[in-house]
Amino acid sequence: MQRKPTLLIAAAVLAVAGVYSASAILRAARVLRASTDTVEREGRIAFSAAVLDRQIPAGFEAVQSPAGFQDAAVFGNQIFIGGAGGLFEYSASGDLLRSFRTGIELPAAPVTALATGLAVGSVGRQLWIATAGEGALVYDGSRFRQIRAELAGARKLTSVLPLATGRVLFGGATEGVLAFDGEHLAPLHPSLRGLHVTALAGEESSLWIGTEESGVLHWHAGQLDRYGEPEGLPDPHVFAIAVAADSAYAATVSGVAEIRDGRIQRTLAPGFTVQSVLVHGGELFAGTLGEGLRRTPLESRTKAGAALASGCADCSISRVLIAGGATLALTKDGLYRAGPEWSALLTSSEARLTDRNISALAPDAEGRVWIGYFDRGLDILDLNTQRVRHIEDDAVFCVNRIVHDTHRDRTAVATANGLALFGANGEKRQVLTRADGLIASQITDVLFQPDGTMLAGTPAGVSFIEPARISSVYAFHGLVNNHVYTLGQMGSRTLVGTLGGLSTLESGLVTASYTISNSGFKHNWVTALQPVGNDVFVGTYGGGILHTAPGGAWTTFDGFPASFEVNPNAMAASSRAVYAGTLDRGLALYDRASERWRWITRGLPSLNVTAVAIEAGVVYIGTDNGLVRVPEGSLLQ
C-alpha cells in the first residue's frame, strides 16, 4: 500500500531532474568556449570560460549583511567596489547603480581584487575581478564572463594585473603567478609557482610580486630578485605594492619598504600594519589596519614617520585610490574622501546584520532570529519590526551555538569565552565559565534535557549544569575523546559527538562508544547530531553523514558521497527534510519522503554553510559570507 505514493514521488523527482538536466544542457550550450585541453603541455591549467547567466533561484532572500568592501576601481565613469558581498557599481557622485551579489548574480566566492585593462581579443577596457575560490570574472559593462580553472587552487585568486601586452596576470593563494592570454592559463614562470601571492604591480618587463611570507619578488629581464627581512624588508608579509617612477613601495605588517636601485632604501610608516599603498603628489598614502590613513612626504630621503592623513583614526583602509582628482580611502563599509576633511563619498546600503560570518542560528517562536557570529557577538533580529539588537562584549564575542529552552524561557549562547544565558527578552543574565565549575570556558554545544539539566560540550569534556551544582566528565570517565563538538538527545540517551567518535551517556554515565575500530563508523570526527524520528543523523568532518540502519548499526547513505565535511552543529530537521551545512559543498538536503539527498548551492552567498535552522516553514541558512532564508517549500520543489 505504501509503494504507490513512493513511486509517484519518485516519478516526480525524476521529472524535475529531467527538466533540470535539460536546463543545464541549454546553459551549457551558451558556453562561449570551454577548454578541455587538459594540460597537454607542462604547466598549463585547464579552465573554462563562460558567460555568467545565473538565474536567481526562487524564494531565496538574503538578509542584508555589511558589504565587506575589499577593493575598488574606476571603470568607465563609475566606481566599482568589490568585496565579500559582491560587486557594487556606484556613480561618480556615490549613488548605488547596480549590485551583483555573491552567490546570487555572481558565483559564491568573495571578490578579492579589481583592476581594469585591455586584454587580448577585447574591444575595449574591461573590469577584471579576482575571487577567492571561483577564479576570475571579466565585466565589459553589460555582462560577466567567468574564467574558471579546473584546479581548485588556481581559482583562489588574491590579485589581478592586466598588462599592456594584453595578457592578464593573476596572483593565487597557492599557485603563484598565473598568466592568462585568452587562450591559455599557465604559471608565468616555474620560479613563481607555488607562492602565496598577495599583490601584483608593475608591468611585464618589471613585475613586482608581494607574497604572504616570502617578502617581495622582482621579476625583470628573466631575473628574479628577492627582498626579504635579511635585505631590510620590515616584515615578510606583504599586503600591497605601488610602483612610482623608479621605486616600488611594498606595504607590510610593519611599515612600507621603499625599494630602488636593487635595494631597500628605507622604511616608511614604520610600525604600522599597512594594507594598501598609494604614491601621489610627492606623498605616500598608507592605508593601515585599524589606524586610519597615514601620509608621509617622500622628498625626505630619511626614515619618516606617518601622520594621520585625515579623519577616522581607527579605520582599516583596504585600498587607496585616486578618482576625479581626489584621494579616496576604502573601508569595509564605505569610500571616503581623504582631503582636509574626511567625508563619505559613498557608504554601503544599510545593513541589518552586524557581520557576514555566521556561526550559529536560532529562530524563536517570537518571530526573532538569534544570529551568532564567528567573532562579532550576537544579533537578535526581530522579523516583525526588522530591528536588530546587537550584543557583543568580552564574553559574547566568538559564538559557537545558540539554543533556546522553550520550557523555561531561556536561551543559551555557547561561546569561546563561556556559556552566556539570556532571558526571554534577550537580556543577558549570567555567564558561566570554568571559574564557575565548567570543565572548560570554551563551549562548543549546549543541550537542554527534559529535567532542566543543561549540558555543555567543551574541548575538555561535558559539563552537567544543574541548579545545585555543575559536574563534568571527560575521557577519564570513559568518554571516547575529550574534544566534544556536538550533543544530542535520543530518549534517555545523550549522544556526545567528539573528535574521536561518538559516546552515549545514560544518567550521566558513558554506556557505549562508537569509533571506526569497533563499529560501522566511517569517520571518527563527529561534528553534528540530528535526531530524526527513531533515527539519528551523524555529521562528520570528512566522512559525510551516517545514520543508524535498522538493527542499530551505523551506515552511510547509498549513492551519497561519503567524503565531505559537515560543519559543527550545522544540521537541522523538519518533518519533511534534514539539512546539513558543509564546508565547501553548500547545503545538503535529505528529502524524507524520497529518502534521497541532494545539494543546494545556488542562492547561497558561500558554499561554506555554517549554520542551519528552521522555523515556521522557513529555512535559515548561515554561511561564512552572509545569511539567506528561503521557504522550505521552495527548497523541496
Place this chain on the structure above:
Amino acid sequence: MKHALLVAFSAMLAFGDAGVLLPTDAKQPDPAVLSLEEMSIDVVIDNRDARVSIRQIYANHTGKILEGNYTFALPSRALVSDFAIWDDVTRIPGVILERKRAEELYSDIRIRALDPGLLQMGERDAAEAGRGASFVARVAPIPAWGTKRVEIEYHERLAVDQLKGYFAIPLRPDVYRSQTAGKLSVHLEFHSEHPLQSFAFTSKAYPLKVDEQSAHLVRASFDGRSVNLSEDLAAEYSLVAPATDTLAVTTHRDANEPGFFEAGLVAAGHAETTTAPRTIIALFDTSLSMQWEKLERSYQALETLLRSLKPGDRFNLLLFNSTVTTMSTAPIQIAPGAIEKALAFVRASRLTGGTDLQAALDIALKQTGPNLYIVLLSDGGATSGIIGNAKLAEWYRARCSRIAANQRPRTYVFAVGDDANLPLLKLLARANGTLEHVRSTEPPEFKLNAFLSKLGRDPVTDLRLTASPGVGLVYPLDESVFPGSIASWVGMYERARRTTFAARQARAVVDLPVQSAAHPDLPRTWAKARVDALLEQIERDGEARALIDEIIRLSRKYKFVTPYTSFLAAPRALLRPRLIRPGDPVLRVKTDPSIASITAVFPFGLVKNLRYLKPEDTWQTRFLAPPDMRDGVYSVRLVLRDREGRTFRESKTFVIASKPPEVRVRLDRTRYRAGEIVRLKVGASDTARTIVARLYGAEPARLRWNARMSSNTGDLLVPSYLAAGRYKITVTAEDFAHNIGTGEVSIEVVP
C-alpha cells in the same frame, strides 16, 4: 568553532626530556638539522644532596640562523640553581631577582627587542601547571653552521627509604625520540657519611667505570662516542643497617661567614611491614582542579594502593569535591571484585568545582577499623569549609586529638600537581603520617612505591636534634622518618668549638671548624630550609616585610626560586610560554601592560588584530585554518605595539591536530594463562604523549618508546585470579591536546 575547529594550540614546550634543543618549528630532534655534539654530566652527591651540572653543545648543520626551545625535564625534588647560554665566547647566566624587579627588567629587555624569559612560582593556570616539571628556555640565535652551548645545574634532595637510595638523571626519551650525543662524558662522585653497603648503576646504556669505591666514597666515570640517550642514567645504593641509631655530622664554613652543618640520623629498627590487618580510608579528590594529569596520577596511586592491599585488609573510598560521596557506609574487605568496584566507582563519578577538604576529612575520621590509615590523594586546594591552611590544619589536629590514641588514624598524604598546596598537606601529614609529592607530569612509580611501603609501618618518633653547647637556627629536612630512612637536620653556627649533637640514642661529637671547604652546598641547603620555614610562618601568621626581605636575600644569594623571586634567564631566552590553551581555535596572548595593540599574522595569509579582554587581561582573536592545512606545527607571528609606538615581533607555534593519535596493537599470541605476561607492541602516531594499556583486574601498563623494537612496548600481567574467558585489552594514547585515540585487542585466558 566553525571552520577552524581542527586547530589545537599547544605549547610544544609542554613536556620534555632532559636537555633537548629543538628548532621552534620541529616536532622531534633531527640531527641533520641540530645535533648534540657534546654532552658532559658532572654529578656530586654529598650524602643526600645531589648537584647535577650538565653542559651541552649543539651544532647547527644548516645555513640558516635557527631559534630553538631547550627543554629539560627536572626530577621532582630538583631545583634549578644555574642556567646559562653561551653567545660565542660570552657566558650569559641567569640571575635571581625580586619578582617585581624581574618583571620590570623583563619588560625593559623586551622593549630593546631582546627576548628574555621569566621563571616564576605560582600564578599559573592549570595548563601551565602541567608543564611545570620542565625547565624550558628559548635559545636564539643558533648561528648557521655554528654551535650553541647550554649549561644547566640543579640540586636534588635524594630520598632514602628502607636504607635504600635511588638517583636518576632523566635522559630517557619521553615525548621526544632519543637523542644521540656525539660525545658523552659522565663523572660521578658520591660521598656518604653513613657506610655504603652497595652501589650499582642500573642503567645499561652508559656503562660507568667505577674508578674508586669504599664505604664512604664512590667515583665513577664514562666516556663514549655516538651514545644514544635511550634510558635514564640511574644508580641504586644501600646503606649498612646500623645496630643502633647512628648520627653523622658534616660541616662547611667560608671565611667571614657563619658556619653550617648537617646532621643525619639513621634510625635503627625493623623495616618490615606489619602483618596486622590494616584499614585504609582513601580520600580521592574529584574536584575540577584535579583535571588532566593530576587526576590520572591520583587514580594510578589509588589503583596501586588498592592492589597492594593484602587479604584481611579493609578499605573504604571517599570521593570529595564540593560534596563527599562514600563508596560504602563502612570499610569493606579487600577482594578483587571490590577493587574493580572501587575503581568503577571513581570512573563513574564526575568532577565538580569546589573542594570541601574539611568535610572529607571529617567523614574520614568517623570511619573505624583496626590499624586505621587515612590516605589523602589530592592537590590540597580547599575552597569550601575551612580553607585557611593554618586553621584547617589546626582543626584537623584538634579533631584527631579527640579520638582515643589507640584508635587514632595515621594520615598519609599523596600530593599531586605542581600547584599542590604543600604547606597544608605537610601540616595534615604531621598527624602521625607522611607526605609524598609528585609533580603533574613526573612518572610516579618510584615515589608511589616508597609511599605505599610505609603503610603498615610506624614512623620513628621522638625525633629531635640537640646540640651542646647550643648552635644557631636548625631545621629538620624530613617531615617524617621511618625505620631505615635518614632523618636530617641542617643548622647554622657562629662559634667554632667542640659540640655534641644528639638525636634519639645516637650521639656525635664534632669540632665545628673555623673554615672548611668540604660540603660546599650546605649553606644553600640551610638557606632553602630557612626559607621554607619562613614561608610556613607567613602561611600561619601572614606576610611581614622583614620575612619577605629575608626570603628575597637568601633566594638571591643561594640561587633558588621562591614565591617572592623570579629567575630571569639570559637575555634571548624565553622560559615561560605565553598563555596559550590547548584544544582551542582561539589565539590568546598575555602581555605586559605597556602593549597597546597586537596583530597576528597567520601562516595562511590571514592577518587579524587581537582584541583585549579586560576581565581576563588577555588579548584574543579567533581564526580560520584552511581545511587543506595538514596536521603539523605552524607559527603565527605576533606584531605587538606599545603605547610609545614601538613594535616588537614574536612567533608562537601552534599545532593543527585534527586527528587523535592512531593506535595499532600487536601481540605475539592471543592465548594466555593467568599469571602470564602479555608483551605489547603498540604503534602510535608520533603526537602520542602517553600510551596506557588496561586489562580487567590488571595493573595498567604504561608503554614507552623502544628504539630497538621501533615500537612502543610494555608488559601487562594477567592477574593470577582471572577466570578463563575472553578479555579485552584497551590501549589508549593521549596527545598534547588531550585527544584520545584507542585501540583494542582481545585475548583469551585459558585454564
